[in-house]
Amino acid sequence: MKLRHILFTLALAVTCSSKVFAADDVLRVATDATFKPFEYVENGKRTGFDVELIEAIAKAMGRKVEWTDIDFKGLIPGLISKRFDVAASAIYITDERLKVVAFTHPYYTGGLAIMVKADNTSIKEPADLNGKKVSVQVGTKSVSFLKDNYPKVERLEVEKNQEMFNLVEIGRADAAVTGKPAAVLYANARPGVKVLEKTLTVERYGFAVRKDEAALTNAMNQALEKVRADGTYAALVSKYFGSGK
Incomplete structure (x- = not known):
């Protein structure tokens, strides 16, 4: 019985150590x-x-x-x-x-950028966001940044990045605020939208x-x-x- 107990203990130790290694x-x-x-x-x-x-x-x-x-x-x-x-x-x-x-x-x-419809003439710079409907993704800095710096913006908060862009394309939002690299890539593939040159922030x-x-x-x-x-x-x-x- 002692031998069996020792062998069992050794086997358990090897199993546990292998799990730690795997982790x-x-x-x-x-x-x-x-x-x-x-x-x-x-x-x-x-x-x-x-x-x-x-x-x-x-x-x-x-x-x-x-x-x-x-x-x-x-x-x-x-x-x-x-x-x-x-x-x-x-x-x-x-x-x-x-x-x-x-x-x-x-x-x-990167940094936060503004994406609007290509024919939008009412939003030419960041200050023009106030009083507009702006789509943002929940949990991102875009939400808190607009709260703190653009209190007159009507935020449309969505779960996914794609939803945020879609709201601009169908006209339910006047603009979207998100990371510039993603906004530029999307706009390059969609001639109906554009990204303003001036960014809102510089981010790491x-x-x-x-x-x-x-x-x-x-x-x-x-x-x-x-x-x-x-x-x-x-x-x-x-x-x-x-x-x-």
Whole structure:
């Protein structure tokens, strides 16, 4: 009986250690794959700048990526509750978010932009937004930015990026406020809309990590520097944005 107990204990230890190793070998990442060119689904496959960059970072860390799809507004709460390890979904690094989560080094710079119909003559600059109907995505900085800076705007808050653009195209919204890279890409494919040249803000994108995961944040930062140094990062920027940055 003693021998059987010892063998059982050893087997349990091996099983547990293998599970720990397996967990260490996986990077659990969540995204809202509805924000082209950062993350989206094409031909049934998740892809985009953030997706490929995370895959490259994980490879440099010797890990595999386990993806979770979730609405944008649930990314930070899900991260804090340990549903996953990283939130990668074109997330701006803001003071408000830094109070509850940590971020990797910035990996791209963008900003909030205004998209309107191509024949719109009433909105020529940011100040013209006041008194207009503006579509924004729930949980994004666009919502709080308009609240704080354009109190006379009537916000139309929607769940998905596509809905936000659609409201402008069908005339239910006078404008949409969102990240410039996504707005420009959409406008390039849709001659009926345009993006104003002057942006509302300059923002830095980062991958969100829990505050108690400093080792993971550092490892991701080191891996990010590796993919910058070996040319992978520049190739992805060129692929998704058309120019180096």
